[in-house]
Amino acid sequence: MLRQAEPGASLRVGKGAAAIVLPAVFRDWFGARGWQPRAHQLKLLDQVSRRRSTLLIAPTGSGKTLAGFLPSLVALSQITRPRGAGVHTLYVSPLKALAADVARNLLAPVQQMQLPIRVETRSGDTSLSRKLRQRRLPPDMLLTTPEQLTLLLSHADAPHMFRDLDTVILDELHALAPTKRGDLLALDLARLATLAPGQVRIGLSATVARPSELCAYLLPQPCGSAVSLADLVTVDGGSPPDIRMLKTEAPLPWAGHSSRYAVPEIYAAIKANTLSLIFVNTRSQAELLFQELWRVNEDALAIALHHGSLDATRRRKVETAMAAGTLKAVVATSTLDLGVDWGDVDLVINVGAPKGASRLIQRVGRANHRLDEASRALLVPSNRFEVLECRAAIDAASAGAHDTQYNRSGALDVLAQHVWGTACAGSFEPGALHAEVRSALPYAGLTRRQFDRVVDFVSTGGYALRVYERYARLRPTGDGRLRLSHPRLAQQYRMNAGTIVEAPMIKIRLVGRRRAKGGADSQSGQRPGMPRPLMGGRVLGELEESFIEQLAVGDTFAFAGEVLRFEGLQDTDAFVTRTRDPDPAIPSYAGGKFPLSTHLAERVRHMIANPRQWNALPDPVSEWLSIQAERSEIADAREVLVETFPRGQRHFLVVYPFEGRLAHQTLGMLLTRRLHRAGAKPVGFVANDYALAVWGIGDLAAMVRDGRLDITALFAEDMLGDDLDAWLAESSLMKRTFRLNAVISGLIERRHPGKAKSGRQVTISSDLIYDVLRKHDPGHILLEAAWADAATGLLDVARLGDFLKRIRGNIRYKSLDRVTPLAVPVLLEIGQELVYGSGTAEDILRAAADDLVREAMSREQG
């Protein structure tokens, strides 16, 4: 993506003396607190005074945020701005909580130094009157999120509001840039550069593998092949972190993610430290671990739970208690990965696989926000493969290696939204807008033809059958510009802007046992399946509709630190009661599953391929690998091992690509199609992050022996052609992806809370649109966008493609008479994971119908 880099200056800042002098009022302020401005803070002051845009990479706790704001504070303290001047400094953060936190931290010095600076935040919660005032009388510093910025830019007064923009600060840029939100922000930045050409940009980021990408993201890109880069300022990380793997006496589990075996040791670690932050990968793991810790909590230590599904007030309570130092431990998901500081954590415990080196380093950085002390972390693998992954992550962390993110080209649905938003603010000239869009790094390669297709999509839907000209949303003005055809379209836009499309959520309400029982048994004349309306109840949080859908009344599940019984669903509320049942029947709900990063996967492959490294592993793990080497084989790091063996009445084919669950599921779908065509009668498959197992009725080994099945051909790259295409036609994953594209691009409207119910009959399901488009308009731009997303997202086709290329000619095939040690973990996941099959929906309908008939028949006989 970065073609020929014109290098920006790169500076490494140590603890050297300051070259630039602070104004007296700032010197006094620092002095009064016994502080000294840090070298990188002064460096940024210098950078901005020379109008150099800069990326600052610094570890947490280094005063990064103040470094970003110091230049603006100094500048604003020295000038008098006319009343009604535009925003001087714009700060954008991925989290609205972070923006609010930063505003609080900023207000203190502003007040203490009595600086004449108005600092305000803007989020979805900001009152309407305040929002209107902000547009009329903009604050000097505005702190907000990418979505709010997008909305501001869709108003006709945006040029007025941002005409004086001097500095833009982008916080946690490493988290924003490689996402669709990052695409939207990049387009907004391109717009801002047009409105206020002289602005300086400051990016704040954690350590990343390729800083140059973020340096390029910060600056408007010139036309042609050259790349403009912002300067880079790096602050060294201080002491290297002290990361260890848990040493346990308990036998290491073969599979699963519960880490139940390690609970006594985790508890002991909590006891020995002041405040421990315990990270897990999914919300259901958080719930289960929390339950287990309280089961052994004889000392009644203050252990709390924090994840994204919990009600906001419950989360605030935990955060406040953390900051006040009244907690001993918090079990959390990635909701605590980013940004905000919540007190003096002295130990980070990462339970389960770290999944990525960068994520681990970021999490470990949550401990000890002082640069001169080492952060301490303990890794707890939950099964044998995860031991390898933890070892690889520790090695990566000590080598300072980071995961590389996929280069992305900007999403077309986001661009469609931007084009529509631009038209809401006023008419535009397509050529000029194309040039502006191309100055944003993700869209630097966008051709005029693609751009025109997107404009056409916004205007008339972009259909091959051109019948919507008369309903066009954009109309020519006569001087080569396009404008919105109706002001109503601007309102429609603002109701739907943003790239975060939430899965429909259901509120979980806790009601008393008696009330729920009275409801279900009442004689209210309702049909079965429709209990009497339940009402009231305390909101515990929210869960995905798709999870609630599969619950039957009476099912139990763990949530908000309790085991709950499902009592019924009313509109968008699920009613639950407490239960004493110690083992929730349905413990898992999806969410927050991260695929194994390519970088870590490679390290794990090398570790397995190299028996000399096995010494560094716990005994059960090295023994496991040794037996694998005896019984079957260990493939070298370039190769992939494919095994077949019979077990029970079935024949198994197991392959170990280490490419993450998503890519493996896609591979599983494609392999079963091929095996089906070859007559091997595949029945199902299961995938985890490391391996994939397919099983069937046909004897696979015999088929390979007599030449009916060619392993090399089975893994040939052309499976990504027709097979993939045929599968996608039916794939529910693809439909889910398409729904996001349809909402983000503005083809269909978001489901707004409260309107959800009445809307169902009226709104059109995106699945219907997808089916119709595939049939009648397969080249449509939204299908193209969905395909591009699927390739890197839910289906991870890109990674699968790289894998198939890598193993061409490098397949090590082994026919065995029984199950191998390496295959055990993935086989144990059978029954834990859903197996998607192309004919599955039809099979289930048939099973339901069979069941009805069986019941009808048995009744006749009885």
Added chain:
Amino acid sequence: MLGLKPERFHLVLETVSQPVALCGKQLIADNSGALYWPGEGTLLVADLHLEKGSAFAERGTLLPPYDTRQTLMRLAEVIDRYEPARVIALGDSVHDVSAARRMATEDLQILRIMQEDREWIWLTGNHDPQIAPSLGGRALGELCIGGIALRHQPMPGCATHEIAGHLHPAARLSMYGYSIRRPCFVGNSRRLIMPAFGTFAGGLNVLDEAFEPLFGRDGIAVWMLGQEGLYPVATRFLCGD
């Protein structure tokens, strides 16, 4: 369990279509969502909602303009299969009163061809209180054939047997951790509500209270539309949206 009386409804598993009895008449429910009445040589369809896509487009939501064509082509397939002497559309055949004006000439021609050599009746619905002459056929408010009332909107407390549309019934089946939502036929011994035939018509869950006054506590029988067949499904497997 279903409140299903075997002498009224009997269920036999078969591909594509299912025989359904109402008022002593044998009907064939088809997995396309159409209903064929062999005794009368009549094919029934409900809620075509032609030109729904363009109706949305008029208001700024640019849905694909292919729904009318697809609905008509699917209708043509069913007509080819049963070769009915009469087709009755149970109302809401077009999405709004100006839909006929927006319809493409080719689509009007497809409709004309289907209408050749057979009787064609449009029952009026809430979306189409008037039927444009350009759509051909004959428009009626409601109709009674062989003791069964045919109308757009079902009438709670109706004294006769009835077949109606309007509600777009759909069912969500939850089994083995999967959830499948499909349009469906829903009925009891007195009444059958047909699924919407239109491509963009959408569906309302049969557990919604809108169905309550029609079926009360008697229980319902549900046939879900699959790609390879029509599937009778017990209500205990169904769940709300």
